Amino acid sequence: MRNNEKTALITGATSGIGKEFARRFAALSYNLIITGRRENKINMVAEEIRKEFNVSVEVIIVELSDANELEKLIKTVENKDIDVLVNNAGFGLNAFYDEEDIDGLLKMEAVHVKAPMKITHTVLKGMIRRNNGTIINVSSDGAFLLAPKNTIYSATKAFLKTFTECLNLEMKTKGKNVKLQALCPGLTRTDFHGKMGMDKSRQVDKGMIKWNTPKFIVDCSLDALSKDNVVCIPGEKTKVLIGFLNLLPRKSYYKFMINFFKKNFNKKESKSA
Ligand SMILES: NC(=O)c1ccc[n+]([C@@H]2O[C@H](COP(=O)([O-])OP(=O)(O)OC[C@H]3O[C@@H](n4cnc5c(N)ncnc54)[C@H](OP(=O)(O)O)[C@@H]3O)[C@@H](O)[C@H]2O)c1
Numbered sequence: 001m002r003n004n005e006k007t008a009l010i011t012g013a014t015s016g017i018g019k020e021f022a023r024r025f026a027a028l029s030y031n032l033i034i035t036g037r038r039e040n041k042i043n044m045v046a047e048e049i050r051k052e053f054n055v056s057v058e059v060i061i062v063e064l065s066d067a068n069e070l071e072k073l074i075k076t077v078e079n080k081d082i083d084v085l086v087n088n089a090g091f092g093l094n095a096f097y098d099e100e101d102i103d104g105l106l107k108m109e110a111v112h113v114k115a116p117m118k119i120t121h122t123v124l125k126g127m128i129r130r131n132n133g134t135i136i137n138v139s140s141d142g143a144f145l146l147a148p149k150n151t152i153y154s155a156t157k158a159f160l161k162t163f164t165e166c167l168n169l170e171m172k173t174k175g176k177n178v179k180l181q182a183l184c185p186g187l188t189r190t191d192f193h194g195k196m197g198m199d200k201s202r203q204v205d206k207g208m209i210k211w212n213t214p215k216f217i218v219d220c221s222l223d224a225l226s227k228d229n230v231v232c233i234p235g236e237k238t239k240v241l242i243g244f245l246n247l248l249p250r251k252s253y254y255k256f257m258i259n260f261f262k263k264n265f266n267k268k269e270s271k272s273a
Contacts, residue, residue, distance in 0.1 A: 007033065007084075008085075009077060011035045011087055013034035013113070015191040021086050033076075060073055063112065067266040070110075081126055084135075085133070086138065090111060137183070140153070145242060148257070164231075180228060182231050183220075186238040189212070
């Protein structure tokens with residue numbers, strides 16, 4: 001194992017975008033602390049990375065919606081120098097707000113809002129002291145593209161985007177070299193939609209719907225970091241779509257989205273990320 005000095009903490013690295021971030025920071029010689037819940041799978045990811053990149057990989061199994069488990073994670077990392085934090089863990093739901101169990105919705109708030117807030121608060125102090133650090137918060141195009149059956153998903157992802165942008169303003173105001181990024185991917189082929197019951201055969205490009213790979217998303221994120229772009233929306237098509245739809249008067253936007261949703265997603269499967 002190399003004696004690396006840099007450490008990246010990545011939540012939700014069992015699969016998809018988090019796993020890709022883990023591989024990329026390992027390739028840049030970072031030691032890793034990765035979290036997840038599917039124990040066998042994340043241990044396999046860790047072993048694969050150790051062998052391929054010769055870095056140390058610590059695995060922490062944590063249910064981030066559980067306050068006690070989150071506290072254990074905080075205790076494990078609070079005395080470590082974390083150079084890169086990727087708040088990536090997240091999940092989707094697929095029901096109208098009134099039809100969804102309130103506990104599931106509050107769990108989403110805990111994973112997408114409380115956990116990133118607490119983890120960031122813990123590692124930011126060291127980053128400020130060392131005047132060096134990077135925090136990537138994985139938001140979503142859902143922060144911009146408001147849609148039915150995405151109410152708490154969009155609301156929590158919009159929180160993450162605003163949180164990131166404001167924190168960036170604070171770091172710049174204080175003159176601190178802590179880079180912030182809100183990464184806002186569109187549809188990406190990971191385990192995310194399968195967990196919501198969407199068949200892989202439905203994950204195909206169609207009209208304005210375009211599926212990306214985790215590799216593409218992480219390429220865009222790292223490129224945006226090198227350019228100091230705080231909000232990263234991977235893919236030209238997604239950028240144009242968000243720009244165009246947000247130019248519409250709100251009533252026209254609502255009409256468009258309701259029709260688009262009914263036509264494309266008002267089935268059992270999930271619709272958007
Ligand atoms: N895929 C998309 O289309 C898309 C689009 C926009 C944004 N995003 C965002 O990208 C991020 C990564 O998602 P992904 O697409 O890569 O999905 P994924 O393959 O399902 O990975 C999600 C990761 O988050 C972890 N996680 C989920 N709920 C958790 C909880 N309650 N406690 C602890 N860990 C939890 C999972 O752990 P286990 O699997 O081990 O349980 C897994 O490691 C999410 O924040 C998602 O909202 C995804």
